[in-house]
Amino acid sequence: MTTHPFDQAIALEPQGADLFAGHTSEHYWNAISPFGGTTVATLLQAILLHPQRLGDPLAMTVNFAGPIRKGAFTVRAHPVRTSRSTQHWQMEIRQDGEAEPLITGTAVFAVRRDAWSDTESAMPNAVAPEALPRYASPANVPFLEMYDMRYVDCNPLAGGADSATQCWIGDVPSRRLDFASIAAHCDTFIPRLFVRKGGPTPIATISLTINFHVDGAALEKLEGHHTFAKAKANAFNGGYYDQEGQVWSRNGILLATTHQMVWYRDQSL
Amino acid sequence: MTTHPFDQAIALEPQGADLFAGHTSEHYWNAISPFGGTTVATLLQAILLHPQRLGDPLAMTVNFAGPIRKGAFTVRAHPVRTSRSTQHWQMEIRQDGEAEPLITGTAVFAVRRDAWSDTESAMPNAVAPEALPRYASPANVPFLEMYDMRYVDCNPLAGGADSATQCWIGDVPSRRLDFASIAAHCDTFIPRLFVRKGGPTPIATISLTINFHVDGAALEKLEGHHTFAKAKANAFNGGYYDQEGQVWSRNGILLATTHQMVWYRDQSL
Numbered sequence: 001m002t003t004h005p006f007d008q009a010i011a012l013e014p015q016g017a018d019l020f021a022g023h024t025s026e027h028y029w030n031a032i033s034p035f036g037g038t039t040v041a042t043l044l045q046a047i048l049l050h051p052q053r054l055g056d057p058l059a060m061t062v063n064f065a066g067p068i069r070k071g072a073f074t075v076r077a078h079p080v081r082t083s084r085s086t087q088h089w090q091m092e093i094r095q096d097g098e099a100e101p102l103i104t105g106t107a108v109f110a111v112r113r114d115a116w117s118d119t120e121s122a123m124p125n126a127v128a129p130e131a132l133p134r135y136a137s138p139a140n141v142p143f144l145e146m147y148d149m150r151y152v153d154c155n156p157l158a159g160g161a162d163s164a165t166q167c168w169i170g171d172v173p174s175r176r177l178d179f180a181s182i183a184a185h186c187d188t189f190i191p192r193l194f195v196r197k198g199g200p201t202p203i204a205t206i207s208l209t210i211n212f213h214v215d216g217a218a219l220e221k222l223e224g225h226h227t228f229a230k231a232k233a234n235a236f237n238g239g240y241y242d243q244e245g246q247v248w249s250r251n252g253i254l255l256a257t258t259h260q261m262v263w264y265r266d267q268s269l
Numbered sequence: 270m271t272t273h274p275f276d277q278a279i280a281l282e283p284q285g286a287d288l289f290a291g292h293t294s295e296h297y298w299n300a301i302s303p304f305g306g307t308t309v310a311t312l313l314q315a316i317l318l319h320p321q322r323l324g325d326p327l328a329m330t331v332n333f334a335g336p337i338r339k340g341a342f343t344v345r346a347h348p349v350r351t352s353r354s355t356q357h358w359q360m361e362i363r364q365d366g367e368a369e370p371l372i373t374g375t376a377v378f379a380v381r382r383d384a385w386s387d388t389e390s391a392m393p394n395a396v397a398p399e400a401l402p403r404y405a406s407p408a409n410v411p412f413l414e415m416y417d418m419r420y421v422d423c424n425p426l427a428g429g430a431d432s433a434t435q436c437w438i439g440d441v442p443s444r445r446l447d448f449a450s451i452a453a454h455c456d457t458f459i460p461r462l463f464v465r466k467g468g469p470t471p472i473a474t475i476s477l478t479i480n481f482h483v484d485g486a487a488l489e490k491l492e493g494h495h496t497f498a499k500a501k502a503n504a505f506n507g508g509y510y511d512q513e514g515q516v517w518s519r520n521g522i523l524l525a526t527t528h529q530m531v532w533y534r535d536q537s538l
Contacts, residue, residue, distance in 0.1 A: 058530055061330035061375060061478060086475060101350065104375055108476050108530065114535075119504040119505075120431065120505075121503040238382055238383070239354070239382050240379060
């Protein structure tokens with residue numbers, strides 16, 4: 001059995017005392033640094049591997065302070081405070097030769113329990129992914145080969161006044177969903193500015209937050225290897241825009257909601 | 270001229286080397302710890318006061334790891350990495366006698382510039398706040414006296430299958446909006462679980478993120494001292510639910526979008 005390239009990309013070697021050694025992946029490379037989704041997933045993986053970890057991911061925020069270069073990096077994941085049912089973490093990624101962290105983050109893990117529960121945000125009706133064409137992005141970066149994106153509502157690069165899209169997301173090759181891959185899926189949606197402008201423009205995620213709505217036991221019951229995602233922007237203003245997304249399993253379970261702020265350069269000025 | 274109680278609540282005394290001394294406010298006290306909105310605003314205020322600060326708030330996440338007790342506290346706000354147009358921060362709040370931080374957070378500040386801009390999320394049509402009654406909360410906690418909340422769409426405690434609400438928010442006494450007060454407004458909405466259950470139940474915010482959509486220059490052009498906010502939950506599951514909100518100025522400028530994860534106890538079990 002060979003290891004999936006995603007598992008290789010987020011693989012970490014424990015170095016003791018909250019530290020883990022990792023290495024960037026050629027497969028999940030973006031234009032000038034790694035695909036942000038694998039960076040988020042790698043930070044999550046450090047906590048999942050940590051011997052003091054309590055429960056499952058509840059919320060995480062990752063800040064992209066500087067570009068990770070190709071090669072080795074060090075993850076620090078530190079449990080700041082643990083209560084009976086929640087655990088708070090601080091994370092960083094550093095590389096040799098850099099005095100300051102390239103990535104910072106925080107996370108909350110939690111133990112869910114029996115309680116009145118209800119999901120208000122239902123998955124939209126959608127054609128099955130098998131009935132849709134795989135999206136061929138005009139952006140020529142390696143990580144896009146690792147995701148099978150199928151947009152259900154439109155050509156996402158048609159341009160127009162509305163940045164909303166809906167799509168199926170699958171790992172290539174197909175891979176069972178887990179917290180790390182769900183976190184990475186949260187950063188795969190085509191950038192909202194591309195949707196509005198009808199093509200690629202220079203952008204970079206600055207800060208990304210994910211709220212998880214399921215625990216590990218619920219992940220065992222998921223059907224299929226795809227997620228279904230809706231995303232939209234609230235505002236583009238002065239070189240920064242936001243993206244809000246919702247991610248469901250194929251059988252309609254809300255897995256995560258996600259929000260990011262993105263830097264952009266407007267080439268029309 | 271007397272200082273507004275909100276400015277007293279978030280007042281900080283520089284202690285050198287990223288440290289600031291603060292004190293909890295009787296006015297903005299919640300049930301067992303300070304109103305989370307003032308805690309968020311205090312962390313923001315530390316960065317706004319910091320001599321190395323670049324630009325205006327773009328994104329911030331605050332994690333509520335333990336309850337702040339009445340009395341003095343110390344804020345640490347550290348600039349992790351600064352680029353030409355963005356600056357990344359790590360923040361903590363500690364109190365004497367606690368080995369671990371009670372609050373952790375990260376923030377990104379940024380300098381906006383001329384660029385193609387567009388707001389997709391328009392403010393809903395709403396009756397003026399003067400034509401609506403002030404909401405009288407059944408929750409008897411001090412900080413609610415400091416906010417004039419006026420719900421436009423419904424009795425927020427009617428119960429039902431939809432947690433969405435829309436309301437005007439004003440400081441008491443009336444106060445000009447700034448980044449700190451906008452951040453605090455993001456945590457004033459009636460908890461989504463109260464809306465669903467038709468009354469108060471035990472809840473606590475665990476992690477709160479705010480994305481800001483305006484810079485300081487735009488704040489100068491705001492009309493009125495109210496904000497208008499929409500909020501909803503995506504899911505309540507196993508003792509944790511989320512809240513998504515959008516906050517506009519009275520003249521319809523999108524100021525911030527905000528997302529939080531909340532712990533709850535279900536008293537019906």
